[in-house]
Amino acid sequence: MALSRRAFLKAPAALAATALLPGSLLAAVEAETPPLPDLSDWDSVRAQFDLNPSTAQFASFFIASHPAPVRAAIEGYRRAIDRDPLHVVEQALFMGPEHNLPLRVQTQMGEYLGARPQDVCLTGNTTTGLALVYHGLPLRPGEEVLTTTHDHYSHHESIRLATERAGAGIRKVALFEDASSASTESIIDALLKGIGPQTRVVGLTWVHSASGIRLPIREIAAALRARSGPPLALVVDGVHGLGSTDENVADMGCDYFCAGTHKWMFGPRGTGLVWANADNWARLRPMVPSFSDWDQYQAWEQDRAPTTPNNANRMTPGGFHAYEHQWGTAAAFGMHRQMGRARVAARIRSLNDQLKAGLAENPKVKVHTPRSGELSAGLVSFEVDGVAPTDVVRQLLDKRIIASTSPYAITYVRLAPSLVNTPEQVEHAVRAVREISG
Ligand SMILES: Cc1ncc(COP(=O)(O)O)c(C=O)c1O
DSSP: OOSOHHHHHTOHHHHHTSSOOTTHHHHHHHHHSOOOOOOSSHHHHHTTOOOOTTSEEOOTTSSOOOOHHHHHHHHHHHHHHHHOHHHHHHHHHHSOGGGOHHHHHHHHHHHHHTSOGGGEEEESSHHHHHHHHHHHSOOOTTOEEEEETTSOHHHHHHHHHHHHHHTOEEEEEOSOSOGGGOOHHHHHHHHHHHOOTTEEEEEEESBOTTTOBBOOHHHHHHHHHHSSSSOOEEEEEOTTTTTTSOOOGGGSSOSEEEEESSSTTOOOTTOEEEEOOHHHHHHOOOOSOOSSOHHHHHHHHTTSOOOSOOOHHHHSOOSOOOHHHHHHHHHHHHHHHHHOHHHHHHHHHHHHHHHHHHHHTOTTEEEOSOSSGGGBOSOEEEEETTBOHHHHHHHHHHTTEEOEEOOSSSOOEEEOOOTTOOHHHHHHHHHHHHHHHO
């Protein structure tokens, strides 16, 4: 930290000499940034993206193309920082709450999640959030984290690295053989049967990027709470549910919710969050020194450990960041608020229902994603009889359709209809898969 907040607050004369008086940064950036456009129809939403118009983009869940409001916010902050890096960053980080730009981001995120701003930790992506949580949990030798065979590399490896360090164990159970025929009851049953006497933590993924299934987290959390035995902490990788599903994340029942905001939320690349309530934050041990927690800084100045409980700000990794991206995240959440969470989820569901219905008519296609909108979100995973998934993706690209394969031991083709797509593009994709399947 170049300058303590106390020293900074003692320097109004120096600040007054600069063009950026406290409070003027936001106003200056906002004056240069266009207001949010009309997003009341889906063509206007699609027009916010600079995607190549000669392709149909069905992989935008991978990493976001920045929409115009996010590009404008990033550019506004970039210009402000480039004009006067010291004062802009000092003001935005260390002046009072009314000038604090990370807090502004936390506030927008909190509104979307149904959470208090001070319970939102800012990270760079899902992976970092998962690593912070698992390494922060007070795991003891012999205890165990239970996860599933279906989760992403980032999740499994976060658990492995943390449990190895703690002398704890990791166990993986399958929640289903075939995601397309799984039910809420069968998933809960499989999970509960997997819990052992040493299990202290359960790690799950909300929307699976292998099969596209969306786990019923609310029902699972209730079932975990209802069982007897030691309480279990539920950690959720929520990246493909956030921005595609109409849920109040903070009351879904999970204890730690980790997600990147650079996929379905269209946040700047390299942004993410972790949410937990105050009690659950207090249970964790931070791993990276924070630049957002005044108590921690003050304790360091006095050469002692902090005495206040751990919290989301203390878990927010410090060191300087790409602030134009971090602060620009507020614009992405503002855009989602304007579009409406329920409206966004309904549009994504309708495009995905259309795709699943079209693929289901093709006898050469096996869809792995459940048909039910309650057990799916924005990803459709499938296989084509006799054609390798990578070949399907290549042939779709020849037809100017951008699909992807799932990065798991068993690979499927993924098409992810989202706000950047139209029903006509979905129809085009269904026809293209029909031609490829022969
Ligand atoms: C389920 C899941 N979790 C985590 C990640 C990693 O996300 P991030 O880049 O935000 O760390 C991915 C990547 O796409 C994913 O599919």
